[in-house]
Amino acid sequence: MARDYYGILGVAKDATPEQIKRAYRKLARELHPDVNQEEGAHERFQEVTNAYEVLSDPKKRQVVDLGGDPLDSSGGGAGAGGGDPFAGFGGLGDIMDAFFGGGGGAAGGGRGTRSRVQQGSDALLRLELTLEECASGVNRDITVDTAVMCETCDGGGSRAGSAPSTCDTCGGRGEVQSVQRSFLGQVMTSRPCPVCRGFGEVITDPCQQCGGDGRVRARRTITVKIPAGVGDGMRVRLAGEGEVGPGGGPPGDLFVEVEEKQHERFVRDGADLHCTVEVPMTAAALGTTVILDTLDGREELTVEPGTQPGTEHVLSGQGLPKLRSNGRVSGHGDLHVHFDVVVPTKLDEQQSELIRQLAAARGEEQLEPTVSANGDGHRSGLFSRIRSFGHR
Numbered sequence: 268m269a270r271d272y273y274g275i276l277g278v279a280k281d282a283t284p285e286q287i288k289r290a291y292r293k294l295a296r297e298l299h300p301d302v303n304q305e306e307g308a309h310e311r312f313q314e315v316t317n318a319y320e321v322l323s324d325p326k327k328r329q330v331v332d333l334g335g336d337p338l339d340s341s342g343g344g345a346g347a348g349g350g351d352p353f354a355g356f357g358g359l360g361d362i363m364d365a366f367f368g369g370g371g372g373a374a375g376g377g378r379g380t381r382s383r384v385q386q387g388s389d390a391l392l393r394l395e396l397t398l399e400e401c402a403s404g405v406n407r408d409i410t411v412d413t414a415v416m417c418e419t420c421d422g423g424g425s426r427a428g429s430a431p432s433t434c435d436t437c438g439g440r441g442e443v444q445s446v447q448r449s450f451l452g453q454v455m456t457s458r459p460c461p462v463c464r465g466f467g468e469v470i471t472d473p474c475q476q477c478g479g480d481g482r483v484r485a486r487r488t489i490t491v492k493i494p495a496g497v498g499d500g501m502r503v504r505l506a507g508e509g510e511v512g513p514g515g516g517p518p519g520d521l522f523v524e525v526e527e528k529q530h531e532r533f534v535r536d537g538a539d540l541h542c543t544v545e546v547p548m549t550a551a552a553l554g555t556t557v558i559l560d561t562l563d564g565r566e567e568l569t570v571e572p573g574t575q576p577g578t579e580h581v582l583s584g585q586g587l588p589k590l591r592s593n594g595r596v597s598g599h600g601d602l603h604v605h606f607d608v609v610v611p612t613k614l615d616e617q618q619s620e621l622i623r624q625l626a627a628a629r630g631e632e633q634l635e636p637t638v639s640a641n642g643d644g645h646r647s648g649l650f651s652r653i654r655s656f657g658h659r
């Protein structure tokens with residue numbers, strides 16, 4: 268009836284917690300679904316993981332040793348949480364996390380000991396992208412320099428064939444107690460053992476490769492998939508690609524932060540784009556067409572006769588993809604084209620004469636003040652807003 272958890276991990280009935288941990292790590296690496304696509308590997312992985320979960324917990328292990336099965340009432344392990352589009356590299360790290368992380372106790376046994384195996388820290392990397400790359404998304408190979416698990420000792424920190432020994436100073440408890448006399452009587456204080464730093468065990472024969480830390484630094488290249496629609500300051504998370512923790516602990520995450528280069532024509536406001544097209548006064552009066560290079564291609568815009576300064580032309584859907592917090596794209600922003608009517612400044616005599624004639628023909632030689640209700644204030648407001656996008 269009861270499953271043979273020791274047999275599943277291939278360890279003896281009197282195996283130490285360290286030996287059990289090692290056996291599990293070795294099997295988990297061989298059988299992990301990310302690595303091993305053989306038939307039955309996934310089931311074996313689940314089985315091995317369950318066995319480790321049981322044998323690393325002193326209480327559950329006791330149940331096994333008494334001939335019971337602590338997993339009889341509960342179901343199997345939980346599935347790995349998919350669905351997070353930013354966590355493209357999820358995997359081993361998450362699973363290791365479930366067993367090695369989360370505040371010791373399980374592995375050490377003793378009350379005051381803390382686990383040598385600790386969660387690794389996150390790493391951050393910046394990646395410069397053009398607006399076009401932000402719009403389309405991009406796959407980039409990046410070089411990362413992080414701590415990885417030491418292959419020589421499998422993260423254990425001991426030289427092959429040796430194992431950590433119980434700390435003599437604290438007797439494996441991880442803490443030492445001292446008694447002080449005061450006028451109140453005897454006061455007992457405890458503090459982490461200075462020899463084993465609270466681990467309860469010491470590595471007597473450290474691995475030569477990592478010096479006992481269980482990890483080494485390595486440079487590797489990984490491909491980051493940057494989704495379409497990202498923007499300056501956004502972070503893409505690569506689960507488990509950060510630093511491996513001490514003692515070969517589960518790695519942290521790697522965050523890739525987007526640094527968006529300023530575009531020469533477009534100013535971005537979320538998924539919307541803005542650009543300004545200068546239209547000479549004459550063209551604004553007579554009307555014309557203008558060719559604009561957008562992110563999607565060339566677009567011919569009509570400048571209507573009598574176009575006013577600040578006229579806005581909206582190219583619907585020609586902005587950037589709208590990236591939602593769930594990582595999916597829904598729709599696109601717009602491209603706002605602002606026509607800036609340019610009044611000529613350096614007129615020669617002939618040009619001045621032509622404009623004087625025009626003014627005379629239109630009866631505009633003598634200016635009569637008129638006050639527009641929503642004229643100037645609105646216009647300068649709009650333009651200062653657009654300009655300010657460029658100076659975040």
Ligand SMILES: [Zn+2]
Nearest residue numbers: 434437460463
């Ligand atoms: Zn100690």
Ligand SMILES: [Zn+2]
Nearest residue numbers: 417420474477
């Ligand atoms: Zn090592």
